[in-house]
Amino acid sequence: EVQLVESGGGLVQPGGSLRLSCAASGFTFSSYEMNWVRQAPGKGLEWVSYISSSGSTIYYADSVKGRFTISRDNAKNSLYLQMNSLRAEDTAVYYCAREYDSSGYPLGPFDYWGQGTLVTVSS
């Protein structure tokens, strides 16, 4: 059974840092691209970042570029999101999501999601 379990959320002051983790199991983690998606309280979904299966290709949403860093450790079946210079508007539930390998196109939809971890940025 595919499982994605996020951890590392919590309360942090504006300007602070936090590192989120996503532990994957039930599939060959090193074969899948992964993403982070967030959802502010009462708001819609916002894609945050993408990392290829090898970690060699990375993309960020403009809203987090230069502040957040995505990474992965395939030996540990883990995905990470280092969040620096946090702002109030970064308050959200953060989900990790596996990218489905659909029919030869390099990108795909997100077929498995974790339960999310809440990050609250407030003084």
Place this chain on the structure above:
Amino acid sequence: AIRMTQSPSSLSASTGDRVTITCRASQGISSYLAWYQQKPGKAPKLLIYAASTLQSGVPSRFSGSGSGTDFTLTISCLQSEDFATYYCQQYYSYLRTFGQGTKVEIK
């Protein structure tokens, strides 16, 4: 970034109704469009990808259509468990974007 616009933002419907949600992309995205369902306090669930392909295990009352810039999600006979918020998402570009969501509520 590609902008995804859903309509309506919310709708009220009764069990058994046919419901249609539309999603428009700001530029052509071929058929690289997915639909997700999200219930309160839960992670989103993939319903449809490639605009019209039903994800395994999803009931056949859900269907999707469209290509290019205009897409639709149809629920043919609304069930009680379908009351939720629905999002479209393009995966044509590495910079993925979601629609703002459509909340389907009980009339």
